[in-house]
Each structure stands twice: as structure tokens, then as C-alpha cells.
Amino acid sequence: MKHVLIPTDFSIRSLRVVHGVVERFGGEPLNIVLMHAVEMPGSIMDLMMLSRRSSHYDLITADYKDACEIIKxxxxxxxxxxxxxxxxxxGKGLFRNFLLYHNIDVIACAAKDEFRKAGPHSYNPAELIRKCKYPVHHIALTPRKEKYLVSAMSELFEV
Known part of the structure; x- marks a missing residue:
């Protein structure tokens, strides 16, 4: 069983990497962690209030949740x-501990980095991924023909 980390910006486009991961590992059972990186809160009050009800959980849209269900x-x-x-x-140490905690074996990213900030505190984890000593698979994504949500959702059904 492989444990795979895929960075996400909560766009349906970022979930297209899952198709490539399934193809790459050819039917091997997978545990997939979709990771979104946010900066540490700057104030002590924000840090004390950091919990499951934090504002960064509001970044997860209904379309993203639906797309995850379709993929599952x-x-x-x-x-x-x-x-x-x-x-x-x-931080490198924080990221390493995150990978160890989730038993990650491999990291999969889109070959072309198209990260979009989902919120004001989001950041692109590409530098952390580049510096870590884990194997990284770059998945080539075919360009979309249309820029509409309906076509993006329909791509999740394609192989």
C-alpha cells in the first residue's frame, strides 16, 4: 500500500493529479493525503484560537468536496x-514531521506548477517539496479545452 501526498489549492484542476497517481501505481492500494499549506497565524490570539473551526477550513468549497467524492x-x-x-x-522540519505523521511514501505534483492561493494565508509548498528527500512524481496534465466548472467536473469522470 502506497501513501501519497498531493498538494492542493482546492481547485478541481488540482485533483486531476489523482488520475495520474492511480495510473502510475497500476492498481496498488493507495492512501491519498491532499495537503493545503497555510502560514502560521501571526498573533498570539489567532494561535490560541487555532482549531478545527479555524477560518482555513472555510477554504474547502462544496465543489471540491463533491469532486473528492466523485474520485473516491x-x-x-x-x-x-x-x-x-x-x-x-x-518550515522543513515541520513538513518532514507532517510527512512522517501521515506515513507518506511518495509525493505527486502536477508537472506544471499552477498554484493559486485559496486564501490570504495560503502559500505554495513547492519549495518545501523540492527540498525534501522524498521521491516526487511529476504528473503531466492535459490542458483543459474549456474553462467552465461543468467541463472541469466532467474531467473527473474521464480516465
């Missing part, structure tokens, strides 16, 4: 778990 159902025989986690902070 489509690859039910391969994907054992698909969960979204937040990396709160920006």
Missing part, C-alpha cells in the same frame, strides 16, 4: 482513503 467512487477499488489535511506553518 470512481477509484473505490484502488483508493483506500482520500483525505484533506492542512500544513500549518512553513
Amino acid at each position: 467512487n470512481k477509484y473505490a477499488s484502488v483508493i483506500q482513503s482520500l483525505k484533506t489535511e492542512f500544513l500549518v506553518g512553513n
Whole structure:
């Protein structure tokens, strides 16, 4: 069983990496962690109030949740778990501990980095991923023909 980390910006486009991961590991059971990186709160009050009800959980849209359900159902025989986690902070040691905690074996990213900030405290984890000593698979994504949500959701059904 492989434990795979995929960075996400909560766009449906970022979930297209899952298709490439399933193809790359050819039916091997997968546990997938979709990671979104946010900066550590700057004030002591924000830090004390950091919890599951934090504002960064508001970044998860209904479309993103629906897309995750579609992916789980489509690859039910391969994907054992698909969960979204937040990396709160920006440091190599913190990232290493995050990877160890989730038993990550490999990191999968889109070949072309198209990160979009989902919120004011989001940041691109590409530098952390580049510096870590974990194997990184770059998945080539075919460009979308249309820029509408309907076509983006329909791509989740394609192979």
C-alpha cells in the first residue's frame, strides 16, 4: 500500500493529479493525503484560537468536496482513503514531521506548477517539496479545452 501526498489549492484542476497517481501505481492500494499549506497565524490570539473551526477550513468549497467524492467512487477499488489535511506553518522540519505523521511514501505534483492561493494565508509548498528527500512524481496534465466548472467536473469522470 502506497501513501501519497498531493498538494492542493482546492481547485478541481488540482485533483486531476489523482488520475495520474492511480495510473502510475497500476492498481496498488493507495492512501491519498491532499495537503493545503497555510502560514502560521501571526498573533498570539489567532494561535490560541487555532482549531478545527479555524477560518482555513472555510477554504474547502462544496465543489471540491463533491469532486473528492466523485474520485473516491470512481477509484473505490484502488483508493483506500482520500483525505484533506492542512500544513500549518512553513518550515522543513515541520513538513518532514507532517510527512512522517501521515506515513507518506511518495509525493505527486502536477508537472506544471499552477498554484493559486485559496486564501490570504495560503502559500505554495513547492519549495518545501523540492527540498525534501522524498521521491516526487511529476504528473503531466492535459490542458483543459474549456474553462467552465461543468467541463472541469466532467474531467473527473474521464480516465
